[in-house]
Amino acid sequence: MRIGIDVGGTHTDAVLMDGSAVVAVAKRHTTADVSTGIRGALDDLQRQRPFLTADVDAVMVGTTHFLNALVEADRLARTAAIRLCLPATAALPPFTEWPQHLRDALHASGHLLAGGHEFTGRRISRLDVAGLRRIGERLGQAGVQSIAVSSVFSPVNAEFEEEAADVLGQVLPDVPVSLSYRIGRIGLLERENATIINASLRLLAEEVAAALHGVVRACGITAPLFLSQNDGTVMDVETVQEYPVSTFASGPANSMRGAAMLSGVRDCAVVDFGGTTSDVGMLRAGFPREATSAVEVAGVPTNFRMPDVISIAIGGGSLVRPGPPVRVGPGSVGYRLSRRGLVFGGDVLTATDVAVAAGRADIGDRSLVRHLDEQLVHDALRDMASRHADAVNSMRTAPGEFPVVGVGGGSALLPERLEGVGPVVRPEHYAVANAVGAAIAQVSGEVDRIFTIPPGRRRQTMDEARQEAVDRAVAAGAAPSSVAIIDEDDIPIPYLPGEATRIRVKAVGDLRIARTRAPEGAIP
Amino acid sequence: MDPLTATAHGQAVALGIAGAADGPLSEQLPSGAEFPAAVERLASLGVDAQAVVPLEVGGFNGLAAVAAAAQLSLPVLDADLSGRALPWLDQFSPAYSGVSMLPAVLVDAHGRTMVVGGATHAAAVPDTTAEAGSAADGRYLEEIVRAVVRATGGWVVVSFSVGTLSEVADVVVPHVLLRASRWGRVLAAAQSLSGLQPYLDAEGGRVLGDGHVSAIHRPGVDGGRTGWFTVSASGPLLRVDMQNEFLAVAIDGSMACTTPAVIGVLDARTFLPLRADQIRLAADVVVIALPPSLPRRRDAYVERTGPASFGLDFEAVLP
Numbered sequence: 001m002r003i004g005i006d007v008g009g010t011h012t013d014a015v016l017m018d019g020s021a022v023v024a025v026a027k028r029h030t031t032a033d034v035s036t037g038i039r040g041a042l043d044d045l046q047r048q049r050p051f052l053t054a055d056v057d058a059v060m061v062g063t064t065h066f067l068n069a070l071v072e073a074d075r076l077a078r079t080a081a082i083r084l085c086l087p088a089t090a091a092l093p094p095f096t097e098w099p100q101h102l103r104d105a106l107h108a109s110g111h112l113l114a115g116g117h118e119f120t121g122r123r124i125s126r127l128d129v130a131g132l133r134r135i136g137e138r139l140g141q142a143g144v145q146s147i148a149v150s151s152v153f154s155p156v157n158a159e160f161e162e163e164a165a166d167v168l169g170q171v172l173p174d175v176p177v178s179l180s181y182r183i184g185r186i187g188l189l190e191r192e193n194a195t196i197i198n199a200s201l202r203l204l205a206e207e208v209a210a211a212l213h214g215v216v217r218a219c220g221i222t223a224p225l226f227l228s229q230n231d232g233t234v235m236d237v238e239t240v241q242e243y244p245v246s247t248f249a250s251g252p253a254n255s256m257r258g259a260a261m262l263s264g265v266r267d268c269a270v271v272d273f274g275g276t277t278s279d280v281g282m283l284r285a286g287f288p289r290e291a292t293s294a295v296e297v298a299g300v301p302t303n304f305r306m307p308d309v310i311s312i313a314i315g316g317g318s319l320v321r322p323g324p325p326v327r328v329g330p331g332s333v334g335y336r337l338s339r340r341g342l343v344f345g346g347d348v349l350t351a352t353d354v355a356v357a358a359g360r361a362d363i364g365d366r367s368l369v370r371h372l373d374e375q376l377v378h379d380a381l382r383d384m385a386s387r388h389a390d391a392v393n394s395m396r397t398a399p400g401e402f403p404v405v406g407v408g409g410g411s412a413l414l415p416e417r418l419e420g421v422g423p424v425v426r427p428e429h430y431a432v433a434n435a436v437g438a439a440i441a442q443v444s445g446e447v448d449r450i451f452t453i454p455p456g457r458r459r460q461t462m463d464e465a466r467q468e469a470v471d472r473a474v475a476a477g478a479a480p481s482s483v484a485i486i487d488e489d490d491i492p493i494p495y496l497p498g499e500a501t502r503i504r505v506k507a508v509g510d511l512r513i514a515r516t517r518a519p520e521g522a523i524p
Numbered sequence: 525m526d527p528l529t530a531t532a533h534g535q536a537v538a539l540g541i542a543g544a545a546d547g548p549l550s551e552q553l554p555s556g557a558e559f560p561a562a563v564e565r566l567a568s569l570g571v572d573a574q575a576v577v578p579l580e581v582g583g584f585n586g587l588a589a590v591a592a593a594a595q596l597s598l599p600v601l602d603a604d605l606s607g608r609a610l611p612w613l614d615q616f617s618p619a620y621s622g623v624s625m626l627p628a629v630l631v632d633a634h635g636r637t638m639v640v641g642g643a644t645h646a647a648a649v650p651d652t653t654a655e656a657g658s659a660a661d662g663r664y665l666e667e668i669v670r671a672v673v674r675a676t677g678g679w680v681v682v683s684f685s686v687g688t689l690s691e692v693a694d695v696v697v698p699h700v701l702l703r704a705s706r707w708g709r710v711l712a713a714a715q716s717l718s719g720l721q722p723y724l725d726a727e728g729g730r731v732l733g734d735g736h737v738s739a740i741h742r743p744g745v746d747g748g749r750t751g752w753f754t755v756s757a758s759g760p761l762l763r764v765d766m767q768n769e770f771l772a773v774a775i776d777g778s779m780a781c782t783t784p785a786v787i788g789v790l791d792a793r794t795f796l797p798l799r800a801d802q803i804r805l806a807a808d809v810v811v812i813a814l815p816p817s818l819p820r821r822r823d824a825y826v827e828r829t830g831p832a833s834f835g836l837d838f839e840a841v842l843p
Binding site: 087088090124284397398493 | 544551635808
């Protein structure tokens with residue numbers, strides 16, 4: 001059995017799954033310390049469907065912790081970026097285009113040094129080791145807590161980034177160093193940005209990993225712990241401490257994959273109606289449609305591959321302004337819904353109160369919203385429906401009707417049809433689709449870099465790249481027999497001699513379950 | 525600056541980067557000193573730069589020349605030498621306008637400057653192409669630039685004079701910069717295909733089709749220069765031929781549009797244009813065509829930039 005947990009801004013959801021069957025679900029409010037909410041949800045699972053902790057094969061957690069830290073510019077490490085590049089790239093130093101408040105939060109400092117490679121792997125210039133030591137010493141004195149290192153064409157040749165990590169490790173043994181070649185793909189600025197974000201989250205990642213570990217172990221579960229990644233696959237918690245950035249936007253992929261599994265609908269729009277926002281994405285053949293353009297995260301350009309999702313500021317905790325005209329959001333009481341909402345005895349009119357008044361949901365005390373004006377309730381529901389229809393319509397790429405799968409606790413607020421789109425389907429367990437998506441996640445391995453292909457060796461080079469992707473998936477925890485290539489592309493680089501080709505391969509497989517049935521595993 | 529009414533003294537200098545935009549140029553970024561270095565070196569060869577003209581409006585180079593002009597505090601001509609994106613320097617307008625691209629100054633990714641000199645009386649440049657004059661110079665420069673791109677970081681700044689400003693109207697493709705920025709605004713604001721239609725109608729352009737990418741054969745994969753992809757939906761089947769640029773569109777097997785028309789492949793949701801290397805299987809796209817921007821030497825332009833110039837064996841078809 002597996003346990004999937006989704007820690008959202010408002011709710012902490014958990015599911016217990018036996019194969020593809022959902023056997024228990026729990027929904028708790030997210031607590032400020034996170035662990036209490038998770039503990040409560042795990043206890044609820046145990047009460048609903050008593051299970052042996054030793055029967056749990058894996059626990060997968062999706063969390064918005066890291067994204068929230070970035071968006072709120074809170075709990076981020078003092079971070080420096082060192083780029084090995086000169087004389088190239090000087091026009092656009094690190095932190096170019098970053099929002100000022102984020103730079104401030106990171107106490108950002110960017111440094112350029114000689115180094116880097118050409119696309120062929122040949123050195124641009126030798127690594128300036130003495131200069132690197134000097135910078136390291138200065139950063140130490142300035143109290144820098146985390147360092148991001150990028151080098152031109154490090155995905156082709158990583159020797160300078162590795163060497164820089166060694167040098168910095170000697171000068172600043174306690175400061176974690178994030179290397180760009182392990183984090184991003186070709187495209188220096190976007191890869192560097194992702195690396196800086198990663199570096200800024202390293203201290204928080206240690207805390208979060210320890211807290212998650214602590215709460216799961218406290219429940220007597222010794223199964224391995226994984227975190228969901230942006231693409232819907234998972235990474236073990238030890239690795240997450242080094243690469244938190246790869247898990248920081250897992251919500252959309254989890255909810256969409258969960259929606260596909262729960263509804264059985266493979267081509268549709270998915271609306272994930274949460275506590276503070278509603279996210280709209282598209283499923284084609286069961287997989288989330290990916291964004292084709294560069295993805296901005298908290299105002300920072302990156303080149304993550306993520307589902308194409310638009311968010312609207314409507315959620316179960318959204319404030320309803322009586323108008324006229326009646327308008328829902330963008331303000332929200334967030335996780336304080338359980339205290340501030342009218343149905344919970346609070347004093348704020350929220351979208352959830354409207355849903356209860358209209359009979360679409362049965363939460364809290366219905367009598368506390370009986371006094372609400374019928375027209376106000378009607379208008380608020382209509383505002384939400386029409387703005388969702390607009391959002392779904394803006395995602396469409398073909399005319400005609402298509403189904404909308406509504407998931408998330410707030411999807412009770414959706415009508416039975418979205419005007420101009422199609423019917424709304426709400427599958428069983430819709431409220432915990434994110435946690436289901438986390439629980440069914442697989443593991444992946446990816447290769448994306450420029451290969452120099454000798455004449456007549458294209459097929460062999462592709463095979464090598466495929467093998468490397470498979471190896472990486474296995475190293476990440478996939479059962480070797482289950483690994484399959486799900487996506488591959490080879491694009492010769494224009495204007496260069498034919499042998500320079502960018503090859504991209506992604507392999508995905510099922511999690512390898514190491515059954516370590518502990519004898520003391522009993523119902524706690 | 526409008527090239528048709530330019531009367532200022534001095535010369536227009538063409539600026540751009542030759543090489544691979546996605547890959548080397550997105551990793552080994554320019555230092556920012558390359559364009560000023562090129563213009564400075566040209567000045568030492570007697571070129572009095574008073575305006576900048578982009579090599580090509582298409583892709584990275586349209587904006588690069590605008591940025592360079594700002595850096596140099598020079599006006600930029602509302603024009604280019606190609607009317608679109610083109611891969612070979614000998615397809616550019618000086619090569620068929622009697623204007624030599626030599627001497628040219630190249631600056632590589634390490635900041636090294638190279639001068640490709642013109643013919644001297646002492647030793648004429650050997651003409652291996654059996655062509656003479658500006659066409660031969662264009663071919664010669666093209667071969668040198670390819671060699672430098674291979675030997676250095678994968679891209680190189682190319683610059684040369686296109687002649688005096690008062691005569692530049694005979695050389696360039698006019699009014700392409702403002703046209704491109706107008707289309708940029710239209711596409712950025714587009715919400716639906718029907719919203720795009722009035723702008724297409726106004727220029728004699730059209731939607732060739734839309735649907736999802738059902739097959740891709742990448743250019744260069746089997747050694748062939750030309751690749752293709754197909755777009756299918758409920759309607760007709762589109763086949764788009766491409767190298768690094770989109771070159772021709774056939775609808776249900778009959779040729780509908782070819783270079784030098786502007787062929788745009790747009791993301792069907794955002795209406796933002798995609799590059800040839802960004803085409804992915806199952807992506808939803810819209811294919812549009814716009815009539816080409818034309819220079820005064822219209823026939824020579826269509827010949828030099830038509831399907832045959834890309835090694836394709838069919839006649840030009842313009843919308």
